[in-house]
Amino acid sequence: MSTERSRPTQADVARTAGVSQATVSMALNAGPEAMGRLTEETRQRILAAVEETGYWGNLAAKQLAGGRTSVLGVFTYEPVFPHAASDFYYPFLQGIEAEALGHDVDLLLFTSSHNSRSGAGGEGLRDWARRGRLHLADGCILFGRHSQRRDLAELLAHDYPFVFVGRREADGAEVPYVGADYEQATVEIVEHLADLGHQRIALALEFPEHESGVDRRRGFDRAIQETGAVPLILDGTVEHTGALLDDMLGTGTTAIAATPDIAATLRLDALRRGLSIPADLSIARLGDPEKPDGSTVGWSGFSIPRHEMGTGAVQMLLRHLQSPARPGETQVLLRCEVRASSTTGPAPGSKASAAARSRHPRSVLGTTQENTR
Amino acid sequence: MSTERSRPTQADVARTAGVSQATVSMALNAGPEAMGRLTEETRQRILAAVEETGYWGNLAAKQLAGGRTSVLGVFTYEPVFPHAASDFYYPFLQGIEAEALGHDVDLLLFTSSHNSRSGAGGEGLRDWARRGRLHLADGCILFGRHSQRRDLAELLAHDYPFVFVGRREADGAEVPYVGADYEQATVEIVEHLADLGHQRIALALEFPEHESGVDRRRGFDRAIQETGAVPLILDGTVEHTGALLDDMLGTGTTAIAATPDIAATLRLDALRRGLSIPADLSIARLGDPEKPDGSTVGWSGFSIPRHEMGTGAVQMLLRHLQSPARPGETQVLLRCEVRASSTTGPAPGSKASAAARSRHPRSVLGTTQENTR
DNA sequence: CTGAAAGCGCTTACAG
DNA sequence: CTGAAAGCGCTTACAG
Numbered sequence: 001m002s003t004e005r006s007r008p009t010q011a012d013v014a015r016t017a018g019v020s021q022a023t024v025s026m027a028l029n030a031g032p033e034a035m036g037r038l039t040e041e042t043r044q045r046i047l048a049a050v051e052e053t054g055y056w057g058n059l060a061a062k063q064l065a066g067g068r069t070s071v072l073g074v075f076t077y078e079p080v081f082p083h084a085a086s087d088f089y090y091p092f093l094q095g096i097e098a099e100a101l102g103h104d105v106d107l108l109l110f111t112s113s114h115n116s117r118s119g120a121g122g123e124g125l126r127d128w129a130r131r132g133r134l135h136l137a138d139g140c141i142l143f144g145r146h147s148q149r150r151d152l153a154e155l156l157a158h159d160y161p162f163v164f165v166g167r168r169e170a171d172g173a174e175v176p177y178v179g180a181d182y183e184q185a186t187v188e189i190v191e192h193l194a195d196l197g198h199q200r201i202a203l204a205l206e207f208p209e210h211e212s213g214v215d216r217r218r219g220f221d222r223a224i225q226e227t228g229a230v231p232l233i234l235d236g237t238v239e240h241t242g243a244l245l246d247d248m249l250g251t252g253t254t255a256i257a258a259t260p261d262i263a264a265t266l267r268l269d270a271l272r273r274g275l276s277i278p279a280d281l282s283i284a285r286l287g288d289p290e291k292p293d294g295s296t297v298g299w300s301g302f303s304i305p306r307h308e309m310g311t312g313a314v315q316m317l318l319r320h321l322q323s324p325a326r327p328g329e330t331q332v333l334l335r336c337e338v339r340a341s342s343t344t345g346p347a348p349g350s351k352a353s354a355a356a357r358s359r360h361p362r363s364v365l366g367t368t369q370e371n372t373r
Numbered sequence: 374m375s376t377e378r379s380r381p382t383q384a385d386v387a388r389t390a391g392v393s394q395a396t397v398s399m400a401l402n403a404g405p406e407a408m409g410r411l412t413e414e415t416r417q418r419i420l421a422a423v424e425e426t427g428y429w430g431n432l433a434a435k436q437l438a439g440g441r442t443s444v445l446g447v448f449t450y451e452p453v454f455p456h457a458a459s460d461f462y463y464p465f466l467q468g469i470e471a472e473a474l475g476h477d478v479d480l481l482l483f484t485s486s487h488n489s490r491s492g493a494g495g496e497g498l499r500d501w502a503r504r505g506r507l508h509l510a511d512g513c514i515l516f517g518r519h520s521q522r523r524d525l526a527e528l529l530a531h532d533y534p535f536v537f538v539g540r541r542e543a544d545g546a547e548v549p550y551v552g553a554d555y556e557q558a559t560v561e562i563v564e565h566l567a568d569l570g571h572q573r574i575a576l577a578l579e580f581p582e583h584e585s586g587v588d589r590r591r592g593f594d595r596a597i598q599e600t601g602a603v604p605l606i607l608d609g610t611v612e613h614t615g616a617l618l619d620d621m622l623g624t625g626t627t628a629i630a631a632t633p634d635i636a637a638t639l640r641l642d643a644l645r646r647g648l649s650i651p652a653d654l655s656i657a658r659l660g661d662p663e664k665p666d667g668s669t670v671g672w673s674g675f676s677i678p679r680h681e682m683g684t685g686a687v688q689m690l691l692r693h694l695q696s697p698a699r700p701g702e703t704q705v706l707l708r709c710e711v712r713a714s715s716t717t718g719p720a721p722g723s724k725a726s727a728a729a730r731s732r733h734p735r736s737v738l739g740t741t742q743e744n745t746r
Numbered sequence: 747c748t749g750a751a752a753g754c755g756c757t758t759a760c761a762g
Numbered sequence: 763c764t765g766a767a768a769g770c771g772c773t774t775a776c777a778g
Contacts, residue, residue, distance in 0.1 A: 007531070009771055020749045025773060039747070056531065057505035061771035063433040064754045071506060097484065106506055109482030111470065132430035133444060133479055136509050158380070158429065382755055393765045398757060412763070434755035437770045 008053040017042075017049035024049075028057070063135075072100060072317060073137030075110040075125055077144025088290040089143070092165055095310020096141055103318055108137050125151040134160060139317050141165060141310075145210065161320050163313045167211050167333065176320065176330035178312035182212055182286070185302040185336035186219030187226075189257050189284045192300070192340055194227035197350025198255035198282060201229045202248050204236035204266070205286075206259040213259075216286050220257065241266040245273065248281075254347045255282040260289040260301075267297070267343065278345030285343070287336075300344035302336040309334055381426040390415075390422035397422075401430070436508075445473060445690060446510030448483040448498055450517025461663040462516070465538055468683020469514055476691055481510050498524040507533060512690050514538060514683075518583065536690045538682050540584050540706065549693065549703035551685035555585055555659070558675040558709035559592030560599075562630050562657045565673070565713055567600035570723025571628035571655060574602045575621050577609035577639070578659075579632040586632075589659050593630065614639040618646065621654070627720045628655040633662040633674075640670070640716065651718030658716070660709075673717035675709040682707060 010028075014021040019042060027038055027046040049055075063069050074096060076089065100107050110128050125148070128134045139161035142152075152170040155162055167179035193201050203220045205213045224231045232253050234244045238261045245266065248256060258266060263285040267277060275281050285301030312332060320330075383401075387394040392415060400411055400419040422428075436442050447469060449462065473480050483501050498521070501507045512534035515525075525543040528535055540552035566574050576593045578586045597604045605626050607617045611634045618639065621629060631639060636658040640650060648654050658674030685705060693703075 011771080021771090022750080022773080023748060025771095026748085029773080042748085054531065056503065056508075058437070058771050059505045059508055060433040060436040061754090062505075062773075064431070064437050064756085065771075065773040066754065069506070069509075070504075071509070106501065106504075107484045108509070109484060111480045111482060128479065130429065131443075131479075132432045132435075133442070135429075135432055136442075136444070136481070158427065384755080394755090395757080395766080396764060398755095399764085402757080415764085431755050434770090435757075437772085438755075438757040439770065 007058070008055045009058070010055070012053050013046065013049045013055045016053055017046045019046060068138050068321070069136070070104070071106045071108050071137045072314065073108045073110050073134060073140035075128070075140055075142050077124065077142070077146040077148075088288065091306035092143055092310040095307035095312075096165075096314055097310075098307075099311040099314035103314070105138075105318070110134070110140070124148075126154065129154060129158070129160070139163075139321055141313050141317060143313075145207070145212075161317060163317045163320070163330075165309050165313045167215065167331070169211060174327060174330055176316065176325060178309050178316055178332045178334065180304045180309060180336050181333040182215035182336065183219035183222070184333075185338055186216045186257065186286055187223045188338045189286065189300075189302060190220055190223035190229070191227060192338075193255040193257065193282060193284060193344060194223070194229050196255070196282065196344060197347035199229055199347065200232060200251060200253040200255070202232040202234050202244075202253045202256040202258075204234040204244055204256060204258040204262045206236050206238065206262055208236065212287075216257075216259070236262050238262055238265055241269045245269055254280075255284070255344065257284045257286055257301075260285050260287050263299070263301070263343075264289060264295065277343055280348060282344035282347070298342035300339065300341045302338040304336055305334045380431070381428045382431070383428070385426050386419065386422045386428045389426055390419045392419060441511050441694075442509070443477070444479045444481050444510045445687065446481045446483050446507065446513035448501070448513055448515050450497065450515070450519040450521075461661065464679035465516055465683040468680035468685075469538075469687055470683075471680075472684040472687035476687070478511075478691070483507070483513070497521075499527065502527060502531070502533070512536075512694055514686050514690060516686075518580070518585075534690060534693050536686045536693070536703075538686045540588065540704070542584060547700060547703055549689065549698060551682050551689055551705045551707065553677045553682060553709050554706040555588035555709065556592035556595070557706075558711055559589045559630065559659055560596045561711045562659065562673075562675060563593055563596030563602070564600060565711075566628040566630065566655060566657060566717060567596070567602050569628070569655065569717060570720035572602055572720065573605060573624060573626040573628070575605040575607050575617075575626045575629040575631075577607040577617055577629060577631040577635050579609050579611065579635055581609070585660075589630075589632070609635050611635055611638055614642045618642055627653075628657070628717065630657045630659055633658050633660050636672070636674070636716075637662065637668065650716055653721060655717040655720070670716065671714035673712065673714045675711040677709055678707045 010021045010024040014024045017024065023038070023042070024046055027043050028050070059069055074093075097107060110125075110133075125142075129151070134140060134155075140163075142162055143165035145166075147164070147168055149168075149170050152164070152168060152175050153173055156170060156173045156175070162176065164175055164177040165179075167177050168175045190201060201224070203217070205216055207213045208217060220231070223229075230253075232248065232251055234247055234256075236244070236258065241262060244256075244262075247253075256263075256266070263283050267283055270277060270281055270283075277283060282300070285299045287302065288304050288306070312334060316330070316332065319325075382394075383397040384394045387397045390397065396411070396415070397419055400416050401423070432442055447466075470480060483498075483506075498507075498515070502524070507513060507528075513536075515535055516538035518539075520537070520541055522541075522543050525537070525541060525548050526546055529543060529546045529548070535549065537548055537550040538552075540550050541548045563574060574597070576590070578589055580586045581590060593604070596602075603626075605621065605624055607620055607629075609617070609631065614635060617629075617635075620626075629636075629639070636656050640656055643650060643654055643656075650656060655673070658672045660675065661677050661679070685707065689703070689705065692698075
């Protein structure tokens, strides 16, 4: 309960403790190693003085003098505030938080909502960057689908420490990230379908241009090569799943791998047309749904280790903060949990046996492990 | 695209622009008033140098030297991250954001979720405060139901600028807030019921101890005095609305004012018992529901000016930041929109006319205006 | 084991 | 109209 006008400083504490200001600094930041450099008695005296004066510390000064703030920023290209789509992002945040808590660092949310609304008035990340406000935090965790390449490039050029949750690219630079291995997961899904006897397999991606779409596409192509199945690339929009169905049926395609929202509406469309799943058509879901649809369908597909991506990103960031990132150690892909369930089955007319499923035991078990690319 | 190892400083900019460091500072912070103190030509030269060097500014230094960061903090005692209850809080945040955007200040979210989970590891606001991290922002907007009095007292004692969204009390100190006038709104609701001929009126509050409950209770008591109705104070829990109904029916009470969640379940209970609303029972809702129940019921009751509370709080905070708050100007209550709809009607057996409703024309119009207490 | 001193990158009077 | 200087509150070598 200080009655002074302005906040007490270390000098104030030092005065009432009868030591020098530098000693106060020592006592306050004493890591285990420096601990022995102070008498326990003076340390206690100083702590008492801290209480007495109501000293709080001045982060700005601390930071300026070269110390860390122990604050990590979180910037999201998606609206963080409650919102339909945000259920998808919640697990990421939980992971980030849990990990931060474990390391005793605080989290600061840089709000980007200017960005996600109308676009008026703000440019999101770049705004924060340009004004130097990003440096309120030692480094930053980024996530969200609508990231901008030039943002990342700018951050990289300025040597600002950050880690993206999800694989991202920037022009001519190595973006640090902790992502999910969509490519491998998609490979396994397509192989699973081929094993079930499907000869013609379709792919529908909601965001084919996006990194997450590119990865799935790459996995699809690879698996098609390996399995010798006939591919059908569909122009994927959630709105026109009817057209997708027509295309598939017209070409004799009996299985499809699709991003979650497309898969869900496609399934409903198919059922509405009297098709039965998986007897007439197998559908596999390439990821977790953005918006939980409350369905209890036993989807075949893979799920994204969102929590682990969050914790992993924080770990990587803290690591980079301690010692500069070495190239090749900045990009990590986590394994997705792949599972076969009730929306995929043997191709119509084929006699794929139960044994077919045993080809990828690992994927069905869904172990999560790191993969450095 | 600087290739230097560390971030460029004003000194670097000054060197390449051929001016002094202080001049760079001037040029960069030139408010309209100081604008005339620089040649347009040198200003341009400096801005060019800023681009060239990739200067970003150092907020810590800026703050330490006495300048503002132009960053406002937002601390919420509720989970900000997507959550059932958060729909209730969204409008507050929208208001806060909109206003901040208008004043060109950025918003920082101090995450408090440590707090809302298990309580392990963190104490929320006090954590931020003690480590001095609150000062990353010039001041702070607070909200959420689970605020701690001692937190506010501590902030006040340290002269940290903040404004609470919602009326809050602290021991022996004047907490700055922009709240909603629950007392007046409740008065109007009860008067409305009395006007409809109800002689016995019940009150059920979910959080009677909380400031928001105390205010409603005060309004209820006042209106009971004025109208001469017989009060019935019910022990309000959402879980036992059945018991509430019994109490009411047993005492011949024909109308009730209740906080939103109680009102909603009470209504369902009543309907289930074959009661008709409002013919047998009038129910008025004292506020907005925390969790939208998706009902399309035309509730009689009042709604909380959440968006305006958000904008008002930011305005007050910015005002206090410019010039220290004068006592008496720190507590504002906004008017709630009161409306009579289909869950309230004439008391059974009474002959209250339509004219009864005209007694409080203002409240029915629901104008929002400030009220300094 | 503790203190005196330099310096972090700014802003803000104060000189010229 | 621009520059030199002090100072914000810390941390971190460097002396004693």
